[in-house]
Amino acid sequence: MPWSRGSLLVALLALHIPFAKADTVIVDTTADDSNASTCSLRDAVTYLNIPAATRPASHGNGCAREGEATTANIITLPYKAAAYVIDAGKGPIDIDTSIVIHGEESTAKVPASPFVWVKASQAFRIDGPPLTENLGSVDAQLDMDPASDTGTIGDRHTSTVLPYFTGTTVAGETLVCLYAKGPATDAKNLLINTVLSDPVGAWSLRSSVPFDTGINVVSVVTGGATCAAELLPAVTPDRIIKVSVYEDSAVKFSMVDFVGCGASNLPAHMVSANVIPAACGTPVPGSKGGVFYTNETLELESVAVRGGSADKGGIIYVDDEGILNAASAALLNGHANSGSAIYMERNGLLLSRALIAENRDAAEAVMIASGSLVSGFSSSNIENVTFHGNDGYALAVNENVKLNALTIIDNVAGAIAFSGTDLALEASNVHVYNSVVSGICSGVPAAWPTANAPKFNMANSSCQFVDPSNTVNNGNLVAVADADKSCYEDTAGMLCPRDFDDDGVTDFYVPRYLPTLVPGVDPADQFSGLINKGSIGEIMSACPGQDQRTSNRGQAGRCDIGAIEFQFINERVNAGNFLVTGRFEQTFAADLVEGSDEELYLPANASTICPVILPTAPLTGVAESCPWLSQAPSKGVVKLTADRKGYFYQSYSDFHGFDTFRIEVTTTASRLNDYSHPASRTRGILATISSEPESGAVSDGVLDDGGAFDWLGLIGLGALLSHRRIRRGASRA
Structure with missing residues (x-):
């Protein structure tokens, strides 16, 4: 149909x-x-x-x-x-x-x-x-209404299955009977609607029966006392036209x-x-x-x-x-x-x-x-x-x-x-x-x-x-992104540009919990920029249910302004990889960026305040936001990199099997203890290291140059928008 x-x-x-x-x-x-x-x-x-x-x-x-x-x-x-x-x-x-x-x-x-x-x-x-055949010129007695003529006006081609027709007959309220015969060889000429003309003889009506695709024959008969259900061959119509119906x-x-x-x-x-x-x-x-x-x-x-x-x-x-x-x-x-x-x-x-x-x-x-x-x-x-x-x-x-x-x-x-x-x-x-x-x-x-x-x-x-x-807009809108895809170094920009596939084109801009926000006060009550500033309690201005990445909106009761909704991380991040020799090394940004929008928060002068060897209990005072171990490894040691933005695991000796540890880090969101997220001042990164020293299998996560390595799988542009690519690396638990 x-x-x-x-x-x-x-x-x-x-x-x-x-x-x-x-x-x-x-x-x-x-x-x-x-x-x-x-x-x-x-x-x-x-x-x-x-x-x-x-x-x-x-x-x-x-x-x-x-x-x-x-x-x-x-x-x-x-x-x-x-x-x-x-x-x-x-x-x-x-x-x-x-x-x-x-x-x-x-x-x-x-x-x-x-x-x-x-x-x-x-x-x-x-x-x-293609609509090449013109099925007739304008006819005052019977024609398709121009509003129904979806081809070129006047060619009687339409994609409307219930088209309107117009015409004229003798003056006075005259009965108009409209018939149509479909393209099938056995089609009958059936009544499709009736109407009385106006005092000057003009009339307009719409078919009450859907037309079939193809060439339909339309006939009008006027002046009778009644309209028969079928137009018989013995009856001569006042006018006959052809109408072509096509599918959009x-x-x-x-x-x-x-x-x-x-x-x-x-x-x-x-x-x-x-x-x-x-x-x-x-x-x-x-x-x-x-x-x-x-x-x-x-x-x-x-x-x-x-x-x-x-x-x-x-x-x-x-x-x-x-x-x-x-x-x-x-x-x-x-x-x-x-x-x-x-x-x-x-x-x-x-x-x-x-x-x-x-x-x-x-x-x-x-x-x-x-x-x-x-x-x-x-x-x-x-x-x-x-x-x-x-x-x-x-x-x-x-x-x-x-x-x-x-x-x-x-x-x-x-x-x-x-x-x-x-x-x-x-x-x-x-x-x-x-x-x-x-x-x-x-x-x-x-x-x-x-x-x-x-x-x-x-x-x-x-x-x-x-x-x-x-x-x-106060002018401090877009932050400068770091090589690790976070905007840790920029304390003012309200949006962090993300180019996940490294093609030089920013894919979207993530709203940020600025490091200058005051803990204990709802960010929506501070000049936090864009987070929790969207529509609340209105139907017409309501935010979409999901954002550009198909992530859910309104986790805090109000959506964020812009195409992207800030996504909190779950209680822990799973990280880890194979270890052959040397050390497994990772940036915190690589852990946090995958699956969330949170950014690492370190104290000022972190390279001197935060100890190289991770403590097994949280520190206090100015060192409160330094990373620490809530679960220590048993077969190696975990240390911070020189800039304290990454960590590395080094085994005491070659071993077969696994070693596990958990690092607690503070993020710009977790430090606020935002009511929209589970109450926790840290985010846990759970790492499981698999060591196979005799296999010779070297993984992406093992470094030859000793530098911090972002082992996230890179994803394509179309996938980034639709979440249809398979991500590698850290994932939310």
């Missing part, structure tokens, strides 16, 4: 796209070839574009049905060390039907997604089935990454595949979407896109009827004249748990060009998103937008460019909550309407967020 836009949206939000019949195809070549022996990505789409009713079990282009899918047409991209290529000479891949394109991760310790190298000026064009397409990409022109900071597996993105050059005037063009529904889940260039929408362009739902996505290095990452013609955007960073050239990274709404939407919603390092503004928005739990930092032109004629009115439906808005705002109203007042933000004064729940 054909989809209405509303039902399509419901299915989209449920991450489920039903089909009457669905097939699975597995791509078996990375080349953009078309031959009978291999199935390329382009071939797979071409195969599934064939209507299900006439789709063969195999196709001459090398693709075949691998099995019937239960819910959706699926294209599977197995992980390969090489890039799947979309060649420049072949243009974009046209998707005319609903498809899920899903990647299978590698089996490495740090899994990677399959990736597509876009050499063409565009990768995918998603605009539904919903296309989903999952666990697949993309590389286009201008991409930088590529992950190691892409570099190893000899992916060398070209420079973008000047965008072609009028070009739309450097990687994706859609006038249908496009969903991105656990996808990272680097690069792409177009006049509008360096990475993604969404046309008048399009919908974009991007979750756990990263959009980087797009180039455009407008909307370097995303360009939306209308409000049909759902953007969550995403990173929008280092997009170039345009006046804004995300542009919503109009305040008008796509059918089924009451507003565009952007939440749990980090914007940083973009040329221009992070966002340019009109009416009907809700921004919630964003972190907007260090964008060249500013934070948000507001526009629209009625932002001072409640009807503008613009809302900003629980966000870090660093950088200027433009186009703000003289006064925000009370119902739409931005709340619980830390923002630049130019944004004029005057509700008392807001605070003004």
